Amino acid sequence: MLDGETLKALYEKHCKHGFKYSYGTAGFRYKADILDTVMFTTGVLAGLRSLHLSGQTVGVMITASHNPPEDNGVKIVEPRGEMLEQSWEKHATQLANCASESYASFATNLEELVKTLKIDTNRSGGIAVARDSRESGPRLLEAFEAGVQAFPTLRIRDYGILTTPQLHFLTSKTNEFPQNVEKDEKLYYNEFLSAWDEITTISGIEALPFELKIDAANGIGGPKISAMLSQRQVFKNAYEVSNADWQNYAALNYCCGADFVKTNQKLPHGIAVGETFNARRINCSFDGDADRIVFYYNDPQGQFKLLDGDKMATLFAKFFQQLLRSSGLQKDVEMGVVQTAYANGSSANYLEQVLGVSVKCTSTGVKHLHHEAVKFDIGIYFEANGHGTVVFSSKFVELLNSKLATDSQSSPESYNSLKLLSVFTRLINQTVGDALSDMLAVLAVLLVLQWTPQKWDEEYTDLPNRLIKVVVPDRTLFKTTNAERQLESPANLQQEIDALVSKYDNARSFVRASGTEDAVRVYAEAASREQADELAAMVGKLVE
Numbered sequence: 001m002l003d004g005e006t007l008k009a010l011y012e013k014h015c016k017h018g019f020k021y022s023y024g025t026a027g028f029r030y031k032a033d034i035l036d037t038v039m040f041t042t043g044v045l046a047g048l049r050s051l052h053l054s055g056q057t058v059g060v061m062i063t064a065s066h067n068p069p070e071d072n073g074v075k076i077v078e079p080r081g082e083m084l085e086q087s088w089e090k091h092a093t094q095l096a097n098c099a100s101e102s103y104a105s106f107a108t109n110l111e112e113l114v115k116t117l118k119i120d121t122n123r124s125g126g127i128a129v130a131r132d133s134r135e136s137g138p139r140l141l142e143a144f145e146a147g148v149q150a151f152p153t154l155r156i157r158d159y160g161i162l163t164t165p166q167l168h169f170l171t172s173k174t175n176e177f178p179q180n181v182e183k184d185e186k187l188y189y190n191e192f193l194s195a196w197d198e199i200t201t202i203s204g205i206e207a208l209p210f211e212l213k214i215d216a217a218n219g220i221g222g223p224k225i226s227a228m229l230s231q232r233q234v235f236k237n238a239y240e241v242s243n244a245d246w247q248n249y250a251a252l253n254y255c256c257g258a259d260f261v262k263t264n265q266k267l268p269h270g271i272a273v274g275e276t277f278n279a280r281r282i283n284c285s286f287d288g289d290a291d292r293i294v295f296y297y298n299d300p301q302g303q304f305k306l307l308d309g310d311k312m313a314t315l316f317a318k319f320f321q322q323l324l325r326s327s328g329l330q331k332d333v334e335m336g337v338v339q340t341a342y343a344n345g346s347s348a349n350y351l352e353q354v355l356g357v358s359v360k361c362t363s364t365g366v367k368h369l370h371h372e373a374v375k376f377d378i379g380i381y382f383e384a385n386g387h388g389t390v391v392f393s394s395k396f397v398e399l400l401n402s403k404l405a406t407d408s409q410s411s412p413e414s415y416n417s418l419k420l421l422s423v424f425t426r427l428i429n430q431t432v433g434d435a436l437s438d439m440l441a442v443l444a445v446l447l448v449l450q451w452t453p454q455k456w457d458e459e460y461t462d463l464p465n466r467l468i469k470v471v472v473p474d475r476t477l478f479k480t481t482n483a484e485r486q487l488e489s490p491a492n493l494q495q496e497i498d499a500l501v502s503k504y505d506n507a508r509s510f511v512r513a514s515g516t517e518d519a520v521r522v523y524a525e526a527a528s529r530e531q532a533d534e535l536a537a538m539v540g541k542l543v544e
């Protein structure tokens, strides 16, 4: 470990005093100009984490996802690509807050962590770091790297600008694959494109039978999706990337991207609808770091229709259920869907009542959903905003492989279904929700089922809903229970919300503090658009 004098000099170069930080839903996320201290301490903490995990490579992503351009953030990724182990979040928060107080406080806290976690600071270890396209990225990276220098035995691999899921993927492959395999973007593209190739072979298509429009939120997903799709003839002339101006910092997430489309329930700037209805036209929006995706289309009446995370979860559930049945595996495999309180009531109903699939509800934030999803053999998890993926248990993958090895003589339908299930385990980025891989997976399902976006949408009808943000003096006063569906404090507020909800048809509403923005979120759904809007506004007034 670095000597005290040198570490202090680095600290003084990068740290400022007087802020209070907290490692929230998706790591630290604030205005970029107050983040230097946090970046420095996150460098130190990621180093500690790697050393604690016997020198395995730990990932770090510098991003503020769908937030405005002036924000930024950072999160730590576990060696297998998952979110930081929950018990370490408090260490991250504490170290940042100590550093924000004084060097002495930071140094004491660091010493305590090394001691209590029994960390050998002389061993080697590794950090893989990447950032999204924000202007503040290079400055914050510098502060981060200064923090990592606390442990001179650590190697840093700086991947430059990547999507968040690319960083998760490469972190996981760095630990999984031998050293002589190059862990770069090529590895990422090859992984998903080779699975996609099998889909095109199975479907027998030479050209994508969709007119695909991609809104890249002026983020890093734009150049990356082009780099991916341009490698395959089947996409030639079939897609167009809009809002791909990722070097125009101010344009990031502005009037475009998945969050804009989901929240406003309308087309983003830069995506126009044709004069005449085209059943094969499908649009999608990524968020700024390309870990979320939502799809949408305009119906024959010209009405905007959203196909969000709930629609993706239900599409995958129906599809995998069919494949499990036709391959005779349904009795051996447990499949479930994990959602949050923001999932549309109709989606949970459809899953449980129509498909008969089990549904679990967790707190917001993919780390909670992921944790629950891995309990299933096929765990489908999506936040309504389009952030999610599917995870497959190793037991399931082994079962598939052994069936594929022995079942080649069984019915072609069953064998084909087994093959498709196997391809999907490779087409989907299981480490984390990934706009690029999710997009390919959704297109693959539609191709196999020969469905149009409208056919997909017709499976069930969303209840009209509204999500609003209310700025309050102190959002930490809002404490929830029951997977964030009910408030415990402020006292009596839940009863007042319940009283309002009971006046509307088929209604539901809940309130929680955001973990990524300084605001409280109010969600409402009801039988009609007017009722949902009115209920959200009324609950919003209660909260103010």
Ligand code: NG1
Residues within 6 Å of the ligand: 025, 026, 065, 342, 364, 365, 366, 383, 385, 387, 513, 514, 515, 516, 517, 521
């Ligand atoms: P917060 O700000 O805690 O609501 C938002 C999203 C989460 C998740 C995180 C991380 C909503 C309502 N909330 O969290 O689902 O994606 O950002 O990006 O969409």
Ligand code: ZN
Residues within 6 Å of the ligand: 064, 065, 066, 164, 287, 288, 289, 290, 291, 292
């Ligand atoms: Zn994101």
